[in-house]
Amino acid sequence: MPADTITLGDVDITRVIEWSGPIRTARFIIPDSDEETWRRNQRWLEPDFWTAADDAYRCHIQSWVLRSEGKTILVDTGVGNDRERPQIPLFAGLKTDFLARLREAGVTPEDVDVVINTHIHYDHVGWNTELRDGEWAPTFPNATYLIPRADNLYFDPEGPRRSRAPRDEHERVRWEGSKLVFDDSITPVHRAGQAVLWEDTHRIDGNLRLEAAPGHTPGSSVLTLRSGADRAVFVGDMLHSPVQVLDPRWNSCFCDDLQLAAKTRASYLSRAAELRELVIPAHWPGRGAAEVRQDGDGFAITEWADFPRD
Template sequence: METIRLGNVSVTRVVEYTGTVEMTSRQFFPGSSPELWQENEGLLVPDHWNPRNDLVLSTLQTWVLRSGGKTILIDTGAGNGKYRPYANLWSYMDTDFMRRLARAGVMPRDVDVVVNTHLHNDHVGWNTKLVDRAWVPTFPNATYLMAKTEFDFWNPENGFKQKTAPGNQNVWEDSVLPVYQAGLVKLWEGSYAIDSNLTLEPAPGHTPGSAFVRLRSGNDHALFCGDLLHTALQLEHPEFNSCFEEDEQGALKARRRVLEHAADTKALLLPAHLPGHGAAEVRRDGSHFKIVDWAGFSRI
């Protein structure tokens, strides 16, 4: 496990999965052109795209933060043993993620806070584990932070129409409701201060309650931005979406706003699914952006 320091906060990258998501560039990012991917081959190969078969590469990873004496997890991946009939890649996974978390020095009882940037299937899976045929909280001493807007959107009792509902089938029942019924969920609105270094802020678009974590500590600034960005190409070309956006215009606005802020403040961007070095700094380049440097993690 590798760790970097940002001010008084340590950040460890714990990977659950890396590889193809079994989608071509146009399937994953319908608004992008084949020419754009080909023109940026130097940026994308070998970590983010395979030009031979046009398959996009991705990562499921949890950011482990130690801040103010607390252990904080940002997003919990797909989890093991979850039935996902319309998301086959994440269905009945069987990984050693918990052992990797242990190698990072984190035991389930040690986790103080779990942040779900949103409630898609690949961000909440390790919220729970299967014990005696029942889904129970994996981190029994943690407060699980979920945006109230997001929680209400996915609550089947509210009847919201969801574009990405098929892929999220069973998620409410096996990964959200058990921690809520256990009294571990804190629903937040507006913004939410986790501690003096970390703040949750809304960035609706990908889902109505999508959020990012802003880190400010000493002279360091970082944005843990969930699914605002899915590929390195969006770091430089934010003008196209993934196929998983609930609100396409909202997603475009949120992505550009976060990139502009990162460029202006020299903040490190840490998306949820970026392979390779996993995080990057950007600068403005006309109406687009350029990657200035990658984070200090090894390539995966």
Template sequence: MVNENERVQRLMLGDVEVVRLVEWHAPFAPVSGMFPDVAAEVWKDNEDWLVPDHWEPVTGLAVLALQTWVLRSGGRTVLVDTGVGNGRERPGMEPFHQRHGDFLDLLARAGIRPEDVDVVVNTHLHADHVGWNTVDADGEWVPTFPRARYLIPAADDFHYGPSGSYGNGLQEVDRLIYEDSVAPVHRAGQSVLWDGHHRIDDHLVLESAPGHTPGSSVLRLASGTERAVFVGDLLHSPVQILDPCCNSAACLAPEQAAASRRRVLERACDERELLIPAHFGGSGVVEVRREGGGFGLGGWMTAGRG
């Protein structure tokens, strides 16, 4: 659904250049299953702006983007989430299983080589946020970005690592994700585990926002008068701005996720932060405003191509 010429987009926020890399933007899953708490009439009542970038009414599918945000800040290159990756075993996750995408080609189109990347941020450790952490080198998974520090939420690393949930055999796919996309980064000595807050530079700071996963996080940007917050999977659809109590089916701790979502939305309104979720289609960047006792959408920011 995204034009080939629009797969690499750029905008400036103060002194920070933001580059959007869109791997795909397409119908993904039924909204009834993905957002079980969102009433059917909410989609219909907001059809005029949800279609075509966020909802496909004929099929009832949510439309999502798979994308990475690249930040050039303080002389360094920072990647925010790394997509699905290629050649991964993801049983039960059909869109991600044995995928073969062109992420590295998109990165090259943006003028970035793997060795140019200084920092990789994994907002959390789900399959579609860590896949390009690593590449297959003659049958061995190795870090894609040989010079980068990988910032990994400690709570997620424990939960999905051998000593946490995957160690207790809860889900086979969690073990696979960790072993091919996270453990190799640890073995290479390139991982940094953090909790609470972690400052990257003068413009960028990570903050915990748990609920979707135990270590889910957001990345706040402040440069000059510009403010933005990269919220990962705190929101999957703009309808969650209208009602932040509505979680996705993938939220592990629903009440905690809703509380984190409301807190981040309130701050975005108060501090005039642009909201940049991991999977929003359209321009991917939206203003949030207060409406009555809740929230509404302001304008969408359009980035430049290439």
């Protein structure tokens, strides 16, 4: 079994990292957070999640491979190679060995039965496709791709969101960037007949269920795991940093509906504390996941997962 694997009940969970490093400053990524909180928690935030000397926010771009009831399930697919990404040049034209790392975890593209996109952002759908002979084609030829219907509608370049002109240059770059994401990472999956749009909830098997968790994007979702006595919740971009556990009112700079995102975050953290769910965000480095408990108006981390500190 790969080193980056833990087992919950009857489900094996393997972490596959595409990219790791700093992105902007901590309070650019979590703009509502305050310096005092980062400094007060420096002992355990540094160096995995933050480096004080340059105030750098650190993250992984990673996917989760689940083996459940005989199926191989991939949760989020990273940035992908060969992309135009004007909204974030850091990830334009990547040439990573992600597929080789996936094979090291014992998974070939043909092995994947289900791909889950927790939402349609560039760093969650990129390896949905790969460039073959100048055309984008699904990377995982035998997989069903589960895509939230609300996000598909929201980000579709032909959808109602595109009916007005961008208000400023920043919005223009974001809109053009999201069109590229849809065109190279979502449309080819539809064209191949491999996309399944879902809303509200979607049962994958006896252990796994998708739930709508809007706020970060209109279609943001979580994947819940229930197997034996074990519980986990894959929360996507609900938590970019552990400081959002301390104060769930703090959104990331990428959140679409700030009020709803904060409400959804608090609700799922409360449930995780009550049920002792392992909380598995999309981008946490270090141990990658944690259990939480209620702590006043916020929450505290009680125990880290057993993933190696990659």
